[in-house]
Amino acid sequence: MEEIGGTIKIEGWENVQINIGRIGEEEEEWEPMGPYPMPKMADLRNWDYKLLNRYKPFYAPLCDVCALCTYGKCDLSGNKYGACGIRMDAMQGRIVLLACLVGASAHMAHGRHMIHDLEHRWGVDIPFDLGTEINVPAPLTQLITGIKPKKIRDFLPVLDYIEENIVQLADALHTGQEGSYMDFESKALQMGMLDSLGKEVADMVQIAYYDMPHGESNQPFFEVGMGSIDTKKPTVIVIGHNAPPTFDIVEYLTEKGLEDEVEIGGICCTAIDVTRKYQKAKIVSALGRQLRVIRAGFADVIVIDEQCIRADILKQAKVVGSPVICTNDKAMHGLVDRTGDDQDEIIDDLVEGRVPGVVILDPFQVGKVAVEVARKMHPKRAKKEYILSDEAFKEYLESCTMCGSCTFACPQGLRIGGANKKALEGDLEPLIMMFDQCVGCGRCEQVCKKHIPIVDVMVKAARPVIEKEKGKMRAGRGPVRDTEIRQVGAPLVLGTIPGIIAPIGCGNYPNGTKDVYTIVDEFASRGYIVTLTGCMAIDCGFYLDDEGKSVYERYPDDFDKGCVLNIGSCVSNAHIHGAAIKVASIFARRNIRANYDEIADYIINRVGACGVAWGAMSQKAASIATGFNRLGVPAVVGPHGVKYRRAFLGRRDLPERWKVYDTRNGEELYCEPCPEHLLVAAETIEECLPLMAKLCFRVADTSPGRMIKLTHYIDLSMKYLKVMPPDWHLYVRSETDLPLAKKEYYLQLLEEEQDWKIDWKKKKIVSGPVKGVDPSFNPTLLERLLPEKR
Amino acid sequence: MGCDSCGGSCSPQNYLSFDAGNTHGPESGRLAAPETIGRLIKSAKRPLLIVGSEILEDDGMLDRAIAIGKKGIPIAATGPAIRGFVEREYDGEVYYYQLHELTNCILDPEWKGLDGQGNYDVVVFFGIIYYYASAMLSAIKNFGTDPLIRGVSIDKYYHPHARMTFGNYSPKRQAEYLEMLDKLITVL
Ligand code: SF4
Ligand code: SF4
Numbered sequence: 001m002e003e004i005g006g007t008i009k010i011e012g013w014e015n016v017q018i019n020i021g022r023i024g025e026e027e028e029e030w031e032p033m034g035p036y037p038m039p040k041m042a043d044l045r046n047w048d049y050k051l052l053n054r055y056k057p058f059y060a061p062l063c064d065v066c067a068l069c070t071y072g073k074c075d076l077s078g079n080k081y082g083a084c085g086i087r088m089d090a091m092q093g094r095i096v097l098l099a100c101l102v103g104a105s106a107h108m109a110h111g112r113h114m115i116h117d118l119e120h121r122w123g124v125d126i127p128f129d130l131g132t133e134i135n136v137p138a139p140l141t142q143l144i145t146g147i148k149p150k151k152i153r154d155f156l157p158v159l160d161y162i163e164e165n166i167v168q169l170a171d172a173l174h175t176g177q178e179g180s181y182m183d184f185e186s187k188a189l190q191m192g193m194l195d196s197l198g199k200e201v202a203d204m205v206q207i208a209y210y211d212m213p214h215g216e217s218n219q220p221f222f223e224v225g226m227g228s229i230d231t232k233k234p235t236v237i238v239i240g241h242n243a244p245p246t247f248d249i250v251e252y253l254t255e256k257g258l259e260d261e262v263e264i265g266g267i268c269c270t271a272i273d274v275t276r277k278y279q280k281a282k283i284v285s286a287l288g289r290q291l292r293v294i295r296a297g298f299a300d301v302i303v304i305d306e307q308c309i310r311a312d313i314l315k316q317a318k319v320v321g322s323p324v325i326c327t328n329d330k331a332m333h334g335l336v337d338r339t340g341d342d343q344d345e346i347i348d349d350l351v352e353g354r355v356p357g358v359v360i361l362d363p364f365q366v367g368k369v370a371v372e373v374a375r376k377m378h379p380k381r382a383k384k385e386y387i388l389s390d391e392a393f394k395e396y397l398e399s400c401t402m403c404g405s406c407t408f409a410c411p412q413g414l415r416i417g418g419a420n421k422k423a424l425e426g427d428l429e430p431l432i433m434m435f436d437q438c439v440g441c442g443r444c445e446q447v448c449k450k451h452i453p454i455v456d457v458m459v460k461a462a463r464p465v466i467e468k469e470k471g472k473m474r475a476g477r478g479p480v481r482d483t484e485i486r487q488v489g490a491p492l493v494l495g496t497i498p499g500i501i502a503p504i505g506c507g508n509y510p511n512g513t514k515d516v517y518t519i520v521d522e523f524a525s526r527g528y529i530v531t532l533t534g535c536m537a538i539d540c541g542f543y544l545d546d547e548g549k550s551v552y553e554r555y556p557d558d559f560d561k562g563c564v565l566n567i568g569s570c571v572s573n574a575h576i577h578g579a580a581i582k583v584a585s586i587f588a589r590r591n592i593r594a595n596y597d598e599i600a601d602y603i604i605n606r607v608g609a610c611g612v613a614w615g616a617m618s619q620k621a622a623s624i625a626t627g628f629n630r631l632g633v634p635a636v637v638g639p640h641g642v643k644y645r646r647a648f649l650g651r652r653d654l655p656e657r658w659k660v661y662d663t664r665n666g667e668e669l670y671c672e673p674c675p676e677h678l679l680v681a682a683e684t685i686e687e688c689l690p691l692m693a694k695l696c697f698r699v700a701d702t703s704p705g706r707m708i709k710l711t712h713y714i715d716l717s718m719k720y721l722k723v724m725p726p727d728w729h730l731y732v733r734s735e736t737d738l739p740l741a742k743k744e745y746y747l748q749l750l751e752e753e754q755d756w757k758i759d760w761k762k763k764k765i766v767s768g769p770v771k772g773v774d775p776s777f778n779p780t781l782l783e784r785l786l787p788e789k790r
Numbered sequence: 791m792g793c794d795s796c797g798g799s800c801s802p803q804n805y806l807s808f809d810a811g812n813t814h815g816p817e818s819g820r821l822a823a824p825e826t827i828g829r830l831i832k833s834a835k836r837p838l839l840i841v842g843s844e845i846l847e848d849d850g851m852l853d854r855a856i857a858i859g860k861k862g863i864p865i866a867a868t869g870p871a872i873r874g875f876v877e878r879e880y881d882g883e884v885y886y887y888q889l890h891e892l893t894n895c896i897l898d899p900e901w902k903g904l905d906g907q908g909n910y911d912v913v914v915f916f917g918i919i920y921y922y923a924s925a926m927l928s929a930i931k932n933f934g935t936d937p938l939i940r941g942v943s944i945d946k947y948y949h950p951h952a953r954m955t956f957g958n959y960s961p962k963r964q965a966e967y968l969e970m971l972d973k974l975i976t977v978l
């Protein structure tokens with residue numbers, strides 16, 4: 001019998017609440033328990049091997065040596081073995097698992113941290129109720145653990161499960177444990193799954209505690225962009241992913257009636273989460289612009305919580321005289337812990353510059369300090385100009401010797417010296433372009449022998465652009481509603497809504513932020529459902545069309561054809577997994593309870609979804625992508641993504657990799673290679689767009705659906721690459737799959753280039769396709785679902 | 791420091807990766823003269839030129855890619871590079887291929903190649919985003935060992951993971967770089 005806590009409220013006795021810590025209660029039998037409740041690391045290995053044999057791990061080592069133990073450094077080049085017996089390929093799998101461990105820990109610990117912080121005030125018996133339109137409230141939790149949560153308390157055993165399994169997986173990283181790259185990858189996939197679960201818990205916890213939107217459409221707008229901050233007002237800049245301290249700032253502002261007097265501007269996910277409730281807050285930028293926002297001097301105080309904060313935040317803040325408040329024990333930056341101290345004293349110490357910053361670990365002690373420091377610092381700081389003067393700008397440009405050291409240090413290889421020279425000649429355009437292409441790392445400044453503050457030089461050049469950079473973004477809406485799934489389930493599985501495109505993750509873009517806008521606009525205008533989270537949700541918000549509208553203003557935020565949804569922060573992207581799971585649950589009536597492999601199998605064969613992490617940078621992005629992959633959702637990363645070292649690539653030229661069972665009779669059939677890859681890096685945006693369209697094909701597409709998907713694949717390839725995709729014919733199963741407008745032309749190409757036989761009288765394909773169209777084809781990769789095994 | 795500030799006169803041992811932190815391990819790419827790389831390509835049984843998006847940016851690079859192709863070397867155009875060949879109406883052997891997919895195939899000794907005639911023994915990287923090319927050259931160096939596949943770069947960057955590579959050439963030395971490519975083409 002499970003031990004579950006409870007609360008009794010007695011009518012009429014509103015102030016009396018009896019908390020019962022441990023009463024026995026059977027969980028509601030909402031579905032029969034599936035085969036894998038709380039799977040351990042070997043339980044889903046069979047499913048992983050299905051994926052890994054089709055999408056063989058491809059490794060590109062960043063470095064040829066291993067230095068993880070004192071036997072090393074070991075030279076592993078040429079796939080050699082190290083002193084412990086590990087080979088280069090397994091070592092790469094080990095590094096991938098390590099990255100996923102770090103990422104999954106960040107998401108899961110974020111959820112745990114919030115509960116620790118908030119349970120003292122509100123307890124853990126807050127009901128978890130998403131309203132009448134959502135009956136599958138926590139799809140990942142239900143799928144992976146078998147628990148259907150009703151209150152925050154119900155997530156506690158879920159967190160226990162994740163924590164134990166993360167530790168077990170971390171153990172496998174030790175020298176002298178796992179030696180097979182395939183098993184390292186299976187473990188990485190398990191870690192990715194735990195990551196997705198940790199994200200769901202974290203987001204559900206904050207939705208419940210802060211009553212964030214429950215998936216409602218038509219969310220309100222708020223401002224985004226570096227030009228959105230009113231610099232005449234005291235400004236608090238918040239950075240990170242853990243919103244409670246910032247909610248305390250909002251509470252203080254509201255209590256004191258200061259909402260119109262003090263600006264809250266955010267960088268990264270804390271800002272996304274706060275704007276889900278408080279739309280007077282603004283998002284200044286995504287992570288990639290962090291250094292530039294700090295250097296532009298917006299912040300009268302900087303409040304950091306956890307994740308994606310610059311490790312040199314104190315040094316950078318000092319340059320512009322911004323005090324720093326650290327609110328999370330994971331990022332304390334050597335500052336003194338002042339939690340519980342007299343708040344007026346802390347304020348005074350910060351304003352007078354006696355300390356560069358403080359640590360305040362109780363989120364409910366942050367609001368007053370942050371706001372009052374900003375109010376007091378503002379007049380002091382307003383006297384100074386943080387953006388370079390015209391004279392200083394010119395002097396720095398003149399001092400540049402075009403030595404090229406900065407270019408060698410720059411991860412983007414930006415030719416800064418050349419841009420400086422152009423600027424000196426009066427052409428600021430190259431520097432302005434670099435302002436957007438720069439990923440804000442600051443490496444260039446360290447190596448410049450002339451001590452040119454290169455980031456400041458770019459900010460100065462781009463100032464007119466920055467001042468105008470202001471768009472509108474919708475508040476993050478959270479989960480996809482069951483009622484929406486009922487509407488779109490059929491068109492998604494049939495393929496007539498060509499796919500779900502999920503831009504996620506960080507801002508390490510190869511060529512600036514505009515690419516994000518291009519991805520969103522291109523797919524939304526073609527009728528795909530575009531669901532955004534995290535930095536990419538921010539970066540597409542400040543590009544405006546000719547009428548001055550952002551993508552969020554142009555497209556509705558329903559989960560429906562041609563819509564653009566801000567789902568929320570990085571942890572909210574669990575709702576994208578959730579939407580795919582709900583399609584299986586609500587549309588296909590599959591049991592999802594503790595039934596991971598069956599649902600992942602359903603998704604990989606039927607739900608045309610593709611993630612894109614165009615600027616994937618963090619370990620979290622690694623675990624997010626790996627979690628999507630295990631659930632059968634492919635992802636494309638930008639070119640920097642090759643530095644994760646591993647891809648999951650299919651081989652369309654090897655038909656034996658694409659065998660699929662037909663559940664009706666157990667027959668094994670050769671199918672089209674779809675989705676062709678699970679994780680692949682595109683070189684440029686022009687390649688990314690058709691590639692994503694291709695990764696939305698599924699073997700179960702109906703002919704009308706395949707026709708639509710093929711139309712977009714060919715069209716995007718012609719538009720951006722100027723060629724027919726070399727593999728388009730592989731996705732043609734019958735003449736009914738061919739785009740209608742040019743059907744005859746395509747038939748001709750198939751005859752001439754692929755030697756297919758065409759009956760020209762009937763305009764029919766006689767022979768050629770890998771497999772014909774069969775509307776009742778019921779594909780699966782799992783033997784356990786075949787008739788004789790069931 | 792081994793960058794173009796000293797005119798490229800530094801010794802190969804001190805040669806700096808174009809992305810300074812991109813260090814590798816015991817085996818460094820050999821800095822080679824264009825004629826040496828040209829001879830390696832010429833002596834290959836099955837050479838392949840892989841060109842990337844940067845050939846569209848730089849004056850003269852697409853011309854050189856076409857010139858190499860006209861010497862009978864098949865071309866895999868990755869990313870949007872294929873546009874350049876389409877726009878020039880290049881009628882030689884050129885295929886669009888995605889770079890991750892292509893490198894993955896190259897690592898399989900059984901792969902049938904772009905023309906169905908088998909895998910390649912020398913693959914030449916040209917005009918590909920530096921860090922993407924570096925990672926793919928690393929994959930080839932570490933896993934393309936049996937039979938040996940030689941990954942070579944003729945880009946204007948020093949590539950530590952290549953078997954042979956040029957040094958770093960800044961835009962102001964573009965003419966010099968193009969001249970090196972021309973020398974290489976002469977040998978083919
Ligand atoms: S973990 Fe293995 S490969 Fe790495 S340094 Fe130690 S012995 Fe060498
Ligand atoms: S390192 Fe400094 S001096 Fe050298 S090119 Fe860059 S900005 Fe100019």
Ligand code: SF4
Nearest residue numbers: 410438439441442444
């Ligand atoms: S701060 Fe920008 S310009 Fe400087 S090295 Fe980093 S990415 Fe390059």
